[in-house]
Amino acid sequence: MLKRRSFLAASLLASCVAAPARAAAPGLMLAEVYRRGMPIEGYWVSEKYDGVRGYWDGQQLWTRGGERVIAPPWFTAPLPATPLDGELWAGRGRFNLAVSTVRSQTPNDAAWREMRFMVFDLPAEAGDFDTRLTALKKLLPITQAPWVLPVAQQRATTHADLQALLDKTIKLGGEGLMLHRGGSLYRGERNADLLKFKPFDDAEARVVGHVSGRGRHAGRLGALLVETPEGRRFKLGSGFTDAQREDPPPVGAWVTYRYNGQNPGGVPRFARFMRVREEGRS
Structure with missing residues (x-):
């Protein structure tokens, strides 16, 4: 019960805390992924x-x-x-x-x-x-x-x-x-x-929901429901530490995940959480 209260309290707090003041994001050049065979x-x-x-x-x-x-x-x-x-x-x-x-x-x-x-x-x-x-x-x-x-x-x-x-x-x-x-x-x-x-594929997605855990993870995060920039949604359920499951990234945060290819529908295969996206990541 304590863990569940901690998880719920953290989620509620994250949704209530105002985001830090920002200026308009600078228009920076961002990278695509290099693949073998590209000129x-x-x-x-x-x-x-x-x-x-x-x-x-x-x-x-x-x-x-x-x-x-x-x-x-x-x-x-x-x-x-x-x-x-x-x-x-x-x-x-x-x-x-x-x-x-x-x-x-x-x-x-x-x-x-x-x-x-x-x-x-x-x-x-x-x-x-x-x-x-x-x-x-x-x-x-x-x-x-x-x-x-x-x-x-x-x-x-x-x-x-x-x-x-x-x-x-x-x-x-x-x-x-x-x-x-x-x-x-x-x-x-x-x-x-x-x-x-890089030696593995990685990408970014926005957190749109929290899925409660079961079994060992009961009362805390089981998975993040995330959405890619293209609008595809999937669950990101591995790669988290115990501390991250107790205090997960809030809805609206962008996270970076690694994966191994995509299925025919464009959803990443074997996706694993890496980190909350920091503003510097390209």
Whole structure:
């Protein structure tokens, strides 16, 4: 009974708490998924940093969803007036630290000393990505701000080379790779000029309901009822910790899940919960 009360209370509280104030979400370029056989001539490849997407508008720092990032003044003071698109990153395997640091409304100076702003694009710069990359290399790094760095890029060659680089990156604790077409303009939408290459499929869905558990999970979350951006609904019932089942993501939250292909109806197979979607995830 105690667990059930805890689960119900948490769900009620989540539905009553007001969302934090937001500005209009910045129009950022979002990635599609790379598949073997896709043409990669003219693409650049870089590591996919497992952090929080950060957008510097020339004056303030924002998340992908339009939440203002309250960073210490010393972190942002040396940044240029030029808009920057990048990842607020705490290092490989330290995603949770990056999230807690970025989301805190009272900046933790020691935690921010661990952060890096890995910049991979200049949204307001004219020209294609090849041109923007040249401008980025001239702009960064900044002597007074060694925590602001340009993302290292190399030319994509063959799928075999990409797979070898992915395997090496994963072995070192990285998340995956990003591919960016050199001849592409910056478009604030999801498109194939930007691709992500990871060892598994993942996607995002919005929580539309909670399904109560049975047996061992009686009185707490059994599964999330989620809806994909295309409108498909399915139950997401595995991948949760006991703590997450006691205090599940609220209705309206976006979550990231991993899966292995899709059935003929387009529903993901063997879907497993990964995390509540953080504003930085691409």
